Amino acid sequence: MRVKALETLLSEKGLVDSSAIDTVIELYETKIGPRNGAAVVARAWSDPDYKARLLENGTKAIAELGFEGVQGEDMMVVENTDSVHNVVVCTLCSCYPWPTLGLPPVWYKSAPYRSKVVRDPRGVLSEFGVELPDSVEIRVWDSNAELRYLVLPNRPAGTDDLSEAELAELVTRDSMIGTALVAAPAS
Amino acid sequence: MPLLTRDIVGGLVAGGASCRMDAEVAPKFKAGDKVATLNINPASHTRLPRYVRGKHGTITHDHGVFAFPDSSAESGTHSDPQHVYSVRFEGEELWGKDANANACLYIDMFDSYLEAAES
Numbered sequence: 001m002r003v004k005a006l007e008t009l010l011s012e013k014g015l016v017d018s019s020a021i022d023t024v025i026e027l028y029e030t031k032i033g034p035r036n037g038a039a040v041v042a043r044a045w046s047d048p049d050y051k052a053r054l055l056e057n058g059t060k061a062i063a064e065l066g067f068e069g070v071q072g073e074d075m076m077v078v079e080n081t082d083s084v085h086n087v088v089v090c091t092l093c094s095c096y097p098w099p100t101l102g103l104p105p106v107w108y109k110s111a112p113y114r115s116k117v118v119r120d121p122r123g124v125l126s127e128f129g130v131e132l133p134d135s136v137e138i139r140v141w142d143s144n145a146e147l148r149y150l151v152l153p154n155r156p157a158g159t160d161d162l163s164e165a166e167l168a169e170l171v172t173r174d175s176m177i178g179t180a181l182v183a184a185p186a187s
Numbered sequence: 188m189p190l191l192t193r194d195i196v197g198g199l200v201a202g203g204a205s206c207r208m209d210a211e212v213a214p215k216f217k218a219g220d221k222v223a224t225l226n227i228n229p230a231s232h233t234r235l236p237r238y239v240r241g242k243h244g245t246i247t248h249d250h251g252v253f254a255f256p257d258s259s260a261e262s263g264t265h266s267d268p269q270h271v272y273s274v275r276f277e278g279e280e281l282w283g284k285d286a287n288a289n290a291c292l293y294i295d296m297f298d299s300y301l302e303a304a305e306s
Binding site: 120 | 189193196199234248256271293294295296
């Protein structure tokens with residue numbers, strides 16, 4: 001309701017053309033979303049040289065696949081391993097890497113997620129069904145300023161024979177935020 | 188004439204709007220340096236959240252030079268370029284004995300928020 005009122009006001013004052021808003025919505029519904037990030041992850045899992053470039057300069061390596069632009073100008077990719085798990089938040093508002101993940105889910109923007117995950121990341125991960133032993137270091141990334149973060153999830157076991165396209169199918173949005181692990185394919 | 192029209196959406200979305208600045212500014216710190224955040228409480232805009240004020244951490248990355256939001260918010264234009272770092276804080280430093288086991292926090296910090304600390 002509030003959004004509709006704002007849109008009406010901006011249109012009536014002649015500041016925005018309502019067809020421009022439709023174009024933005026269409027872009028983020030059909031072209032820009034987490035399948036882009038999944039393609040980046042699958043490439044990194046398949047090509048060690050690409051993975052090295054991705055971890056060295058996330059912005060450039062992601063642009064190699066054609067994903068760049070607003071809210072992805074300065075990207076850092078953080079890698080999950082058997083001993084490190086990364087999870088991303090923006091405690092300021094809802095900063096999120098749009099070119100690779102699209103627009104953020106509602107829970108990512110909610111005060112409960114933003115306030116709790118910095119203080120009790122293991123508790124939040126548990127709420128998402130992710131239980132990690134204390135031997136795994138949890139790194140919370142607060143993207144409250146210039147960088148936007150993409151998690152490179154751990155590649156599940158039993159996926160050695162999968163093609164890059166098949167690997168991309170396994171990768172979920174939440175696994176690239178860090179609130180999920182990538183599950184092995186059902187055998 | 189509207190400010191936002193359909194014709195410019197594609198360019199805006201594809202081009203982005205980084206606050207990175209092409210300015211020669213020397214970094215005050217390098218990866219590995221121990222730092223402490225200032226305990227400032229400005230009434231104006233800041234990207235130094237309360238939960239990391241007055242805390243000790245370690246620089247892990249230097250991301251280069253960006254406009255300083257605290258200054259830009261006052262001037263209305265990209266201002267006061269300086270280095271932005273990833274700074275790592277251990278859970279116990281931020282949350283005391285209530286911290287999770289083996290957990291830490293990384294956050295983007297500007298030179299203006301940091302001072303050198305004993306290693």
